[in-house]
Amino acid sequence: MEPVPDPDRSAAWNDALLAARLLKTGGSQLGGLWLKARAGGVRDAYLEHLQGVFGSQTHWVRVPNSIGHSALQGRIDIPATARTGRLVSTPGLLARADQGVLLLPMGERLDAATAAIIGTAMDRKTSLSPAHGNNRDVPRLNACFKVVALDESASPEEQLPYALSDRLGLIADLSAVSWSDVSGTPPGVYQDTSLTWQDVEISTALAEVLAHVASAAGCSSLRRLRHLTLVSRMLAAMSGSNSVSETEALAALRLCLGVQLQAQTRPEEEQPPEAAGNTASDPCQAPRQQPRSAQSEPEEKDRTGSSQELTELSELLAAVSAGTISGVPELSGKSPARSRNARTGKAGTPQKNARRGRPIAVSRTAPFPDARPNLLATLRAAAPWQVIRSRNRAVLLARLADRDTRSAKQPRALITRDDYRFQRLRHETPSTAIFMVDASGSTALERLGETKGAIEQLLSRCYVRRDEVAMIAFRGRGAETVLPPTRSLVMAKRKLAGLPGGGPTPLVSGLEKGLELALSVRRQGSTPVMVLLTDGRGNIARNGEPDRTRAQEELGLVAGQYRSLEMRSICIDIARRPRESVASLAQTMGADLHFLRHADAGSMSDVVNASLEEARG
Amino acid sequence: MSKPFPFSAIVAQEDMKKALLMAAVEPLLGGVLIFGDRGTGKSTAVRALAELLPKIETRAGCRFGCEPAHPQDACPICTGKNGERAPKVLKVRTPMVDLPLGATEDRICGALDLEKALIAGEKDFEPGLLAAANRGFLYIDEVNLLEDHLVDLLLDAAASGVNVVEREGLSIRHAARFALVGSGNPEEGDLRPQLLDRFGLAVDVRTIDDLKQRIEVIRRRDAYEADPEAFCESWARKDAAIRNRVVKARKILRDVDIPDDVLTRMSQLCMGLGIDGMRGELTLMRACRASAALGGRADVTWSDVSEISPLVLCHRLRRDPLDDAGSAPRVERAIAAVSAGAGHG
Numbered sequence: 012m013e014p015v016p017d018p019d020r021s022a023a024w025n026d027a028l029l030a031a032r033l034l035k036t037g038g039s040q041l042g043g044l045w046l047k048a049r050a051g052g053v054r055d056a057y058l059e060h061l062q063g064v065f066g067s068q069t070h071w072v073r074v075p076n077s078i079g080h081s082a083l084q085g086r087i088d089i090p091a092t093a094r095t096g097r098l099v100s101t102p103g104l105l106a107r108a109d110q111g112v113l114l115l116p117m118g119e120r121l122d123a124a125t126a127a128i129i130g131t132a133m134d135r136k137t138s139l140s141p142a143h144g145n146n147r148d149v150p151r152l153n154a155c156f157k158v159v160a161l162d163e164s165a166s167p168e169e170q171l172p173y174a175l176s177d178r179l180g181l182i183a184d185l186s187a188v189s190w191s192d193v194s195g196t197p198p199g200v201y202q203d204t205s206l207t208w209q210d211v212e213i214s215t216a217l218a219e220v221l222a223h224v225a226s227a228a229g230c231s232s233l234r235r236l237r238h239l240t241l242v243s244r245m246l247a248a249m250s251g252s253n254s255v256s257e258t259e260a261l262a263a264l265r266l267c268l269g270v271q272l273q274a275q276t277r278p279e280e281e282q283p284p285e286a287a288g289n290t291a292s293d294p295c296q297a298p299r300q301q302p303r304s305a306q307s308e309p310e311e312k313d314r315t316g317s318s319q320e321l322t323e324l325s326e327l328l329a330a331v332s333a334g335t336i337s338g339v340p341e342l343s344g345k346s347p348a349r350s351r352n353a354r355t356g357k358a359g360t361p362q363k364n365a366r367r368g369r370p371i372a373v374s375r376t377a378p379f380p381d382a383r384p385n386l387l388a389t390l391r392a393a394a395p396w397q398v399i400r401s402r403n404r405a406v407l408l409a410r411l412a413d414r415d416t417r418s419a420k421q422p423r424a425l426i427t428r429d430d431y432r433f434q435r436l437r438h439e440t441p442s443t444a445i446f447m448v449d450a451s452g453s454t455a456l457e458r459l460g461e462t463k464g465a466i467e468q469l470l471s472r473c474y475v476r477r478d479e480v481a482m483i484a485f486r487g488r489g490a491e492t493v494l495p496p497t498r499s500l501v502m503a504k505r506k507l508a509g510l511p512g513g514g515p516t517p518l519v520s521g522l523e524k525g526l527e528l529a530l531s532v533r534r535q536g537s538t539p540v541m542v543l544l545t546d547g548r549g550n551i552a553r554n555g556e557p558d559r560t561r562a563q564e565e566l567g568l569v570a571g572q573y574r575s576l577e578m579r580s581i582c583i584d585i586a587r588r589p590r591e592s593v594a595s596l597a598q599t600m601g602a603d604l605h606f607l608r609h610a611d612a613g614s615m616s617d618v619v620n621a622s623l624e625e626a627r628g
Numbered sequence: 629m630s631k632p633f634p635f636s637a638i639v640a641q642e643d644m645k646k647a648l649l650m651a652a653v654e655p656l657l658g659g660v661l662i663f664g665d666r667g668t669g670k671s672t673a674v675r676a677l678a679e680l681l682p683k684i685e686t687r688a689g690c691r692f693g694c695e696p697a698h699p700q701d702a703c704p705i706c707t708g709k710n711g712e713r714a715p716k717v718l719k720v721r722t723p724m725v726d727l728p729l730g731a732t733e734d735r736i737c738g739a740l741d742l743e744k745a746l747i748a749g750e751k752d753f754e755p756g757l758l759a760a761a762n763r764g765f766l767y768i769d770e771v772n773l774l775e776d777h778l779v780d781l782l783l784d785a786a787a788s789g790v791n792v793v794e795r796e797g798l799s800i801r802h803a804a805r806f807a808l809v810g811s812g813n814p815e816e817g818d819l820r821p822q823l824l825d826r827f828g829l830a831v832d833v834r835t836i837d838d839l840k841q842r843i844e845v846i847r848r849r850d851a852y853e854a855d856p857e858a859f860c861e862s863w864a865r866k867d868a869a870i871r872n873r874v875v876k877a878r879k880i881l882r883d884v885d886i887p888d889d890v891l892t893r894m895s896q897l898c899m900g901l902g903i904d905g906m907r908g909e910l911t912l913m914r915a916c917r918a919s920a921a922l923g924g925r926a927d928v929t930w931s932d933v934s935e936i937s938p939l940v941l942c943h944r945l946r947r948d949p950l951d952d953a954g955s956a957p958r959v960e961r962a963i964a965a966v967s968a969g970a971g972h973g
Contacts, residue, residue: 040853080729084728124729124730124773127769128730131726131729131769134671173666173813174666174770177666218846219840222842223839226842231665233836233842233845233846234666235667236845237846237849237850383732499814501814
């Protein structure tokens, strides 16, 4: 890599270093740090730097991604309990992280419930054990920690659960930092100023501007606003001033909101293509020179009425309000975090090992980690063996007597590993309806509205049966997952309403995307049901070129995969008159073919509904 | 643990505060559901409420929250079953039990006391969170992420006021009269409609839009973090005023009268909105009583009804789940229609 220092990149690194220092000062007040970086040398170097900043006496607790709730909150220590004859519980990871750092690798894979548990502990600074320690008699364990969440998300569907990202005050994005910036930086040792952040005042005018920018950025959470003011005060304290100036406020906006702000009040609206501007196409990598580019934006009227020295801030505010600055989209909180494995936990877990549902049987193996043994069944299994075992034990003890002088007391019940019994539960297999919607110009103009209506009907039925829905739309040059599998009807409705139409038909990309999603749904133990709504005139090849013949060939291949993978699919012809092309596509896919007649959304919804019912099995 | 943030210092969110106070006055309301954006002070309000409420009497060491005058059969301490005399009466804070998301069924209902079973070989009952929450509040953050069967269980106990344990050879009944408070963010997943209507009141909280108020929130929070004791001290008088209102409201609650014409119109309202079953109407009646009692009045007026009914009815409407307009306007229209039909009262 070229050793030429790029000012923006090193700025990102410097910001990250500053964030480390702030985290040290602010501690659990700031919640923690949201570190957006892929695994690699830069991230390792940064974490090493963080460890250096915190000092060697601060302990780090790493939370494995697959952690069970009881491991997080504490559980009964079975060996110790058996040894001492008293109930002994081990503190969970949260309590062990007290006064230290809780490191969450692969935060974007964390499931929502785990994130909520961590979030609650952050709020309360105590850990509440569900396993032991009843109500008010038992003191709660302290769990005052800082969180460092590593976020390696690559696509918009993966993101840090919102319960967590909302509570992390600082954001550092290392994706734009190159190795050359890092190697030059020595592990920082900072001298402390005599001021603490409590001494620093923030003027109401400035606080208002901060609040305004934050809410204009679509980040309505009051937690974030509080972090924002805290950070700006800390920054002022570091520079030895006792009131917050504009520079610090700007820096705080950069560190807490990732500065690339964006009005996301109406998420249905397609992002204006010029939002990311002339800088970068990937919004995650949108660089940090935004304050500068903001200055070039047409200036709006200064509506805050604050004094002139806040020009740069008010310009930023104007740009943000106008929606011309792209931001960290997750911050707006409008698109909910939904980790893919939120429900089932482990990929491919068979549903008979459900954590909930009706009890069906008792088994020898634990259906899931942390399962509590069924005590009665265990004792019942052990009972017939007691006489034999105690006789055996007596023989063994007699043989050991000369070697081991410890007096062994006869336990009340001799229970061995084989006796443990666990309750099995059965849970109905959920199904996921994946809609692949042709939003191209050929259909869009006449029938998109009608199609949307039909989908809405289906959605409400899915809602009643607690199925998940997902939606993929294809138009223009490619397909996109408009809605990852969700149960949230609010989201589905919103996304559907905002679905734009027009452009050519990349049917192949749509089918391909659908297949990917279906496979991932299937891996999670849910049954996908594919619903393709198209008029069958694919004219864009997979690479985005307008090549009708190639598109046809590729279409055959992808459709064949549906058949060979035995995807349950339904093909709905939404052209004005039934088309040959759709019929042949449905045949290749092995799909049921239906027509959407005019003003007859009801019957289509019946068709899909019937398929979903079958899929449930 | 330091003192929680004072209830009276919470900025705006009047609906939420009112709903919580109503639940504190009338435990039979069946719980409050607070759904909405994050960082809007949901958990802060609930925790503050428990601190604010008057203390309750119970006996030292009692784990079922028995009233000293009416000990429960299940409680070995208050009944003196273990041969000892009942311990002395204590005043404790209104129980405010947090239900952690990872909690198991055993933990919630209570289960066989493992320690005693293993060591002494005694079959004894270890009370769970439902017992601990008796006469207080049970708070579930992220109720929409809780396993469905646990939610069923909680709602059942909350509605009946009794927890029945029939498992592991135990057969126990004990009182579980608590106000259930659930909070969550609907974008992470909805609650099943069947569950939704078992909550007595549902509040939709939105983040504060007013800039001045937002700043005020930050300022108060800062002041609180800097010195919790002093901050609570400065709000103590306002908190005490609210506490007195609740105490007074509890006293007069049973005497609050609902005039017949208001009752008739309530029924008209529920019928007009097509609400299934009687639960909506009953809850509306109780909520209106609680609201009037909080206002220190002995009569329910129509303005109570029109103020309260969105909280009680919105989540009970048989609605097209895709209807974007939401149910609040429908309720408002229905109220307006009923008011117009019967003249102003």
